[in-house]
Amino acid sequence: MxxxxxxxxxxxxxxxxxxxxxxxxxLGCGKALSSIFLAKEFGVRVWAADLWMSPDHNWRRVCEAGVGELVCPIKAEAHALPFAQGYFDAIVSIDSYHYFGTDQMYLAYVTGMLRTGGQIGMVTPGLVQEIEGQAPAHLTQPQSNGKIFWEDELWGFHSPDWWGQLWRRSGKLEGVKTDLLADGWRLWADFERACEAAGKNHFPSDAEAIERDAGRYLGFVRAVGTKVRGECMNYYDPALGAVVGVDR
Ligand SMILES: C[S@@+](CC[C@H](N)C(=O)[O-])C[C@H]1O[C@@H](n2cnc3c(N)ncnc32)[C@H](O)[C@@H]1O
Structure with missing residues (x-):
């Protein structure tokens, strides 16, 4: 996707x-291609969780790829995950974490489901440098296909330093490392152009804006860390008032 x-x-x-x-x-596996990749390449057992994509379609793809014993598709909202505390050895998220993970409380919540010593890693479209003030003009001008690249939701794009600070301040991780994919913007534009050529774009292409930007702002950010600490309050639990005893 x-x-x-x-x-x-x-x-x-x-x-x-x-x-x-x-x-x-x-987490946010979309059509579960990354889940299938992880199962095939590493022999890990994967819970392929996504909000918008149907687990039925993902299950079909998983079976066609021959990894039905290793991949379990599930429909789940990232703030209401149905897993036991400390269950996972690793949590990964591809091109999804910026939809739900930019608030200070989220990392503490999601790492609750990671065992101590477990790893979390995400890759997301992001920024080479944070944008001060307005979005740059070259990203807000319409492309020749009429599409404007910059939408208000893209303020959820951030730089490696921004993500590193968010994750380090959570107090739940050690060894937090963040970086930028070398020439990520070129790969992004190439992929958009390839989808255009194949007629497989779900949405109008963003290639022109990405090429105009040429890596000044846009790229891919990777963040990884290892869990050091256990429990924390689940601030997304609708029953929290009763749990802490104030809703009486
Ligand atoms: C751009 S798609 C990427 C999907 C896939 N990882 C990929 O790289 O092709 C973003 C995905 O994030 C998922 N997502 C967004 N908000 C979510 C949420 N609150 N909980 C769970 N998944 C969410 C969507 O369902 C969607 O499939």
Missing amino acids: GPNALWLVEWLTGALALEPGMRVLD
């Missing part, structure tokens, strides 16, 4: 240590 799930998950796994049999949550 995004640009390009397999390239991005391959890059992410370069910064993780995955062993056969590990339990891995693929």
Whole structure:
């Protein structure tokens, strides 16, 4: 669904240590291509969780890829995950984390489902440098296909330094590392152009704006860390008032 799930998950796994049999949550897995990749390449067991995509369609793709024993598709909202505390050895997220993970409380919540010593890693479209003030004109001008690249939701795009600070301040991780994919903007534009040529774009192409930008602002950010601390309050629990005893 995004640009390009397999390239991005391959890059992410370069910064993780995955062993056969590990339990891995693929959060915001979309069409589960990254989940299939993880199962095939590393022999890990993957819970392929997504909000918008149907687990029925993902299950069909998983079976066609021959990894039905390793991948479990599930419909789940990122703030209401149905997993036990400490269950996963690793949590990964490809081109999705910026939809739900930019608030200070989210990392503490999601790492609740990671065992101590477990790894979390995400790759997301992001920024080379934070934008001060207005979005740059070259990203807000219409492209020749009429599409304007910059939408208000893209303020959820951030730089490696921004993500690094958010994750370090959570107090839940050690060894937090963030970086930028070298020439990521070129890969992003190439993927958009390839989808255009194949007539497979779900939405009008963003290639022109990405090429105009040429890596000044746009790129792909990777963040990884290892869980050091256990429990925390689940601030997304609708029953929190009763849990802490004030809703009486
Ligand atoms: C751009 S798509 C990327 C999908 C896939 N990882 C890929 O790279 O092709 C973003 C995905 O994030 C998922 N997503 C967005 N908000 C979510 C939420 N609150 N909970 C779970 N998944 C969410 C959507 O369902 C969607 O499939």
